[in-house]
Amino acid sequence: xxxxxxxxxxxxxxxxxxxxxxxxxxxxxxxxAAAAGLQxxxxxxxxxxxxxxxxxTKKNVAALRRESYTVDFIKKQIEEFNIGKRxxxxxxxxxxxTFTQEDIDRAITYLFPSGLFEKRARPIMKxxxxxxxxxxxxxxxxxxxxxxxxxxxxxxxxxSLMHEAYGxxxxxxxxxxxxRAKGLFSEKPKTKDPIGSRWLIKxxxxxxxxxxxxxxxxxxxxxxxxxxxxxxCDAAEEEFVGRFRRTVTVQSKKHLIExxxxxxxxxxxxxxxxKRKTANAEAVVHGHGSGKIEINGVDYLLYFPVTQDREQLMxxxxxxxxxxKHDVTCTVSxxxxxxxxxxxxxxxxxxxxxxxxxxxxEWMRQEQTEA
Amino acid sequence: xxxxxxxxxxxxxxxxxxxxxxxxxxxxxxQVRWSRYGPEYxxxxxxxxxxxxxxxxxxxxETYERELRKTQVIKAAPATKTCSVFEDxxxxxxxxxxxxxxxxxxxxxxxxxxxxxxxxxxxxxxHAASAxxxxxxxxxxYTIFHQALxxxxxxxxxxxxxxxxxxxxxxxxxxxxxxxxxxxxxxITECREKKPRRMLMPEKLSxxxxxxxxxxxxxxxxxxxxxxxxxxxxxxxxxxxx
Numbered sequence: 001x002x003x004x005x006x007x008x009x010x011x012x013x014x015x016x017x018x019x020x021x022x023x024x025x026x027x028x029x030x031x032x033a034a035a036a037g038l039q040x041x042x043x044x045x046x047x048x049x050x051x052x053x054x055x056x057t058k059k060n061v062a063a064l065r066r067e068s069y070t071v072d073f074i075k076k077q078i079e080e081f082n083i084g085k086r087x088x089x090x091x092x093x094x095x096x097x098t099f100t101q102e103d104i105d106r107a108i109t110y111l112f113p114s115g116l117f118e119k120r121a122r123p124i125m126k127x128x129x130x131x132x133x134x135x136x137x138x139x140x141x142x143x144x145x146x147x148x149x150x151x152x153x154x155x156x157x158x159x160s161l162m163h164e165a166y167g168x169x170x171x172x173x174x175x176x177x178x179x180r181a182k183g184l185f186s187e188k189p190k191t192k193d194p195i196g197s198r199w200l201i202k203x204x205x206x207x208x209x210x211x212x213x214x215x216x217x218x219x220x221x222x223x224x225x226x227x228x229x230x231x232x233c234d235a236a237e238e239e240f241v242g243r244f245r246r247t248v249t250v251q252s253k254k255h256l257i258e259x260x261x262x263x264x265x266x267x268x269x270x271x272x273x274x275k276r277k278t279a280n281a282e283a284v285v286h287g288h289g290s291g292k293i294e295i296n297g298v299d300y301l302l303y304f305p306v307t308q309d310r311e312q313l314m315x316x317x318x319x320x321x322x323x324x325k326h327d328v329t330c331t332v333s334x335x336x337x338x339x340x341x342x343x344x345x346x347x348x349x350x351x352x353x354x355x356x357x358x359x360x361x362e363w364m365r366q367e368q369t370e371a
Numbered sequence: 372x373x374x375x376x377x378x379x380x381x382x383x384x385x386x387x388x389x390x391x392x393x394x395x396x397x398x399x400x401x402q403v404r405w406s407r408y409g410p411e412y413x414x415x416x417x418x419x420x421x422x423x424x425x426x427x428x429x430x431x432x433e434t435y436e437r438e439l440r441k442t443q444v445i446k447a448a449p450a451t452k453t454c455s456v457f458e459d460x461x462x463x464x465x466x467x468x469x470x471x472x473x474x475x476x477x478x479x480x481x482x483x484x485x486x487x488x489x490x491x492x493x494x495x496x497x498h499a500a501s502a503x504x505x506x507x508x509x510x511x512x513y514t515i516f517h518q519a520l521x522x523x524x525x526x527x528x529x530x531x532x533x534x535x536x537x538x539x540x541x542x543x544x545x546x547x548x549x550x551x552x553x554x555x556x557x558x559i560t561e562c563r564e565k566k567p568r569r570m571l572m573p574e575k576l577s578x579x580x581x582x583x584x585x586x587x588x589x590x591x592x593x594x595x596x597x598x599x600x601x602x603x604x605x606x607x608x609x610x611x612x613x
Contacts (some may be wrong), residue, residue, distance in 0.1 A: 104374065195438040248442045278401055306476055315453045319419060338450050346447075362424040367415050367447055367454070 022215065069132050077128035084125070101126070134210050157209040158217060165224050168240060172231045197245040199225065204246070257353045260287070270354040274346030279335025282345035285351040287325025291317075295344065296331055309341035316349040319367060320356060408446050415448045416440075421525060430505070465555050469572075485510040488577035519583035523554035523590045527601045532610050535566050541610045542601035557590050558583070565589065 072083045085104060089096040104125050114122040124131075139156075140146040143338035150156040150163075179185040202209070202218040229241050260268045275282070293300040293313060304310050317323045327347060334338045353361050416422075429437070447571045451463055452503055461481060468477035489512040528545040531538040545553070563573045582588030 021600055108396050195435075250441050251444055277405070300468060308475070308479070311453045311455060311458075312450055314446075319388070342447075342450055362441060365419055366440055367422075 001081075013051070022097035029033075042110075051316050068135060071137065072215050074128055074132060077132070081128055087321075088125070103244055136347060144327050155213070156222070158213060162221060162224065163208065165221070165240070166229060168237050169224070169228050169231065171344070172233055172237065173227070176232070183267065196248060198248050200244045200246060203245075247341035253366075255350075255353075255361075257358075257361065260354050266304055270351045272347040272349070272351030273355070274343040274348070274350060276346060277335050277339040279339040279343040281330055281332040283330035283347035283349040283351050285346060285348060286327040286329075287355065287357070289325065291326070293328045294330070304337065306337065306343060312341040312345045313348070315345055316352055316364065319364060320352065320360060322355075325356075326352075392437065401402065411444060412446045413440065413443045414447050415452075417448055417452055417454045419454050461520065461551075462513075464514075464551075465559075468555050470560055482574075483525055484573035485576045487578070488573050489515055489580055492577060492581060515584050516580060519580045520551070520554045521559070521584050522586055523557060523594055524550040525534075525553055525594050525597045526550075527598065528553070529597065529600055529604070530611075532607075534610055539607050539610060540600065540604055541607045542604055554590075554594075557593055561590050561593070 011312045067143060086096040086106060087100055088107050089099040090102070090346050091111075094103060108123055108125050116122050137200055139151055141149065146152070148156045148160070150159045153159045176185065199222050202213060204216065206220070207275070222318065225241055225244055242350065258270065260270055262268055271282065271284050273282050275281070294302045299311060300313060304313070314323065331343055331346060333343055334340075335343065349364055353364075356364075418523070422431075426434070450600075451467075452458070466475070466478045466482045469481060490510065493508060493510045493515070497505055500508060509518075523597045525545065527542050528549070529540040532541045558576075558579060562572060562579055566575045577589060579588060582609060583590050
């Protein structure tokens with residue numbers, strides 16, 4: 001059974017993490033053997049961890065040069081990855097057809113348990129596209145003549161993109177002029193986009209173009225796109241602009257709100273959990289009450305003699321104007337008095353989410369979030 | 372016009388939006404190094420009135436800002452902040468500056484005792500005064516506190532600037548926060564150092580606050596000394612380059 005194509009990160013050097021104490025001489029021997037191994041094979045196996053010592057000897061100068069991967073090499077890696085994925089699925093007793101990346105990750109953590117703290121140093125098995133950095137194919141033909149007409153600018157993809165975007169702007173303006181000449185032009189105000197999407201950030205653009213950009217280049221490009229989006233565009237131009245926008249998540253959606261539960265008497269109640277530093281709290285908020293708060297079986301006035309802590313307990317109720325309308329029973333453990341108060345505050349806020357509208361949930365989040 | 376560039380700092384190593392904490396939580400082990408908030412975390416808005424404003428009354432910028440905040444991650448409110456009407460940021464700042472060794476309980480109790488002492492003194496004066504004078508006596512300890520600190524704020528400050536191997540005290544305009552800080556600092560130092568033995572802090576502090584409220588007393592004198600020094604050194608003003 002061929003070993004799966006596993007690579008320990010992207011050709012970096014690692015410190016050997018051993019449980020026991022290894023003598024210095026033996027370490028040196030191990031490392032020298034590993035460094036020799038680096039020269040022989042391009043594929044590294046999990047059992048042979050590489051390390052290049054701090055002093056750059058003549059042997060390691062070759063390793064420091066930027067490696068360029070040919071298209072054939074990448075293709076071969078992809079084939080090996082796919083075959084290895086099927087083998088791995090077989091080993092784990094799962095169906096090779098429906099073996100997803102999450103399954104691969106789980107299988108690798110199971111087969112190769114690693115205690116390393118650095119996540120990127122642990123064994124991973126991912127598609128070669130994600131591991132090998134994206135590189136550009138050779139930009140010129142056999143006669144040495146470059147394919148792209150903007151090759152000699154140094155940033156051909158960026159300038160061609162700018163060229164295209166500006167062409168679109170001119171096209172739209174020309175169309176507007178034509179309409180104006182015919183008298184059919186209507187000043188339709190552009191509806192302002194609600195927050196839901198953002199422009200690409202510089203790193204994303206660099207990844208898209210596989211080219212290094214400066215901050216000024218990026219700013220120029222975004223300005224041009226904003227100018228284009230301000231004009232009345234048709235579907236093709238909207239699609240062009242849409243390629244450079246990413247959606248933004250609404251934060252409050254991340255937290256699921258539990259529905260209300262009802263006890264034997266028919267009174268509504270809701271539970272919430274909260275953590276702050278090392279304190280853990282669990283609160284049960286009852287729908288109808290007189291503002292009584294009981295913590296670990298003790299009244300809140302006795303449990304928290306300090307005013308500041310009691311103010312923290314009151315905070316969620318006061319914000320929602322529900323002081324004295326709910327009863328709370330909670331348990332808390334760990335931490336000091338201030339962190340216990342903070343943990344209970346968070347637990348109560350979470351429990352109250354079931355009683356209130358979504359808007360109020362959002363306001364509470366903006367005010368006293370969950371850490 | 373589409374939304375302008377919203378700077379979202381993605382953790383480019385793939386860790387995700389500014390979450391700088393180890394997701395690994397082993398049972399039985401407690402993390403020692405707590406995570407810090409990333410730069411994209413915004414400060415919380417504790418003002419109830421901000422949220423209670425009906426949507427119809429909001430201007431365009433306010434609506435936009437609200438929508439924007441929905442997508443932003445927000446820090447948790449600190450333990451000292453609530454939406455209570457009794458909370459005062461100036462009092463909180465002064466309490467923190469009075470605090471020694473993290474003993475917030477003591478600092479806060481001293482603060483409340485000071486305000487109580489101020490109120491008692493003013494009420495004594497009020498009851499002992501005639502009808503015309505009663506109108507002029509201020510009894511709210513919070514207004515006295517704010518006014519006293521405002522009276523103690525210096526207008527101009529001195530900064531040591533190195534020129535030609537010597538340090539010169541150059542007059543310099545102060546930022547608002549620096550002025551407030553100096554007023555509070557002077558007040559606290561004055562009360563700590565020039566206190567007669569056996570006199571407690573609340574008593575001394577209430578005394579100083581009342582004197583500063585009427586624009587007399589050692590803290591006001593220190594402010595005037597600072598102003599006189601600045602006036603004396605005005606020839607050196609051109610040493611400042613900002």
